[in-house]
Amino acid sequence: DVVMTQSPLSLPVTLGQPASISCRSSQSLAYSDGNTYLNWFQQRPGQSPRRLIYKVSNRDSGVPDRFSGSGSGTDFTLKISRVEAEDVGVYYCMQGTHWPRTFGQGTKVEIK
Amino acid sequence: EVQLVQSGAEVKKPGESLKISCKGTGYSFTNYWITWVRQMPGKGLEWMGIIYPGDSDTRYNPSFQGQVTISADKSINTAYLQWSSLKASDTAMYYCATSIVTRDYWGQGTLVTVSS
Numbered sequence: 001d002v003v004m005t006q007s008p009l010s011l012p013v014t015l016g017q018p019a020s021i022s023c024r025s026s027q028s029l030a031y032s033d034g035n036t037y038l039n040w041f042q043q044r045p046g047q048s049p050r051r052l053i054y055k056v057s058n059r060d061s062g063v064p065d066r067f068s069g070s071g072s073g074t075d076f077t078l079k080i081s082r083v084e085a086e087d088v089g090v091y092y093c094m095q096g097t098h099w100p101r102t103f104g105q106g107t108k109v110e111i112k
Numbered sequence: 113e114v115q116l117v118q119s120g121a122e123v124k125k126p127g128e129s130l131k132i133s134c135k136g137t138g139y140s141f142t143n144y145w146i147t148w149v150r151q152m153p154g155k156g157l158e159w160m161g162i163i164y165p166g167d168s169d170t171r172y173n174p175s176f177q178g179q180v181t182i183s184a185d186k187s188i189n190t191a192y193l194q195w196s197s198l199k200a201s202d203t204a205m206y207y208c209a210t211s212i213v214t215r216d217y218w219g220q221g222t223l224v225t226v227s228s
Binding site for chain 1: 147149156157158159161162171172173174175207209211214215216218219220221
């Protein structure tokens with residue numbers, strides 16, 4: 001299975017400041033169709049997860065533009081330009097290139 | 113409005129069988145894959161498997177293959193996750209999810225508790 005490794009696992013942030021989460025995969029996530037299937041999910045406390053970003057850098061409908069994704073191959077990043085209180089939760093990367101799909105361990109974002 | 117509505121919480125004993133459901137409404141259920149995800153208490157997300165309701169094409173995570181069965185009944189727009197013999201280690205929240213172009217949709221989750 002492809003191992004997804006996130007860092008950091010805990011991220012205390014100040015409101016209004018930027019935040020960045022790294023996700024590395026054990027194999028390239030570039031697919032033969034030219035796409036790279038790397039998604040980012042947010043899970044707020046007590047809620048179901050929701051996808052924020054698909055195919056590395058595409059924001060899902062309704063996702064604020066302070067969230068952005070970048071990367072290629074095996075190295076990916078989720079950035080929050082200015083953290084807001086509603087961004088508290090756990091963030092997961094997930095690869096959709098190889099079977100079985102796999103998630104990272106999760107990064108807990110909290111307010112300092 | 114697209115919705116995935118999951119069946120309610122279950123409390124079972126080890127060895128019992130269980131089938132939980134995920135009903136899709138507001139979209140063409142047969143045309144989009146449904147994924148099942150496990151979240152054990154206080155832990156992260158685990159991808160269990162996926163089914164295409166149109167033809168019931170199913171892919172399993174090898175870690176779950178043989179432990180659960182994923183199925184779908186397209187006549188009633190419902191996907192299922194079932195166990196023939198539950199273990200205490202199956203205690204978890206189970207989510208179904210689907211992706212439609214630029215949005216994904218998740219069920220509210222079904223909490224399964226297995227305890228003697």
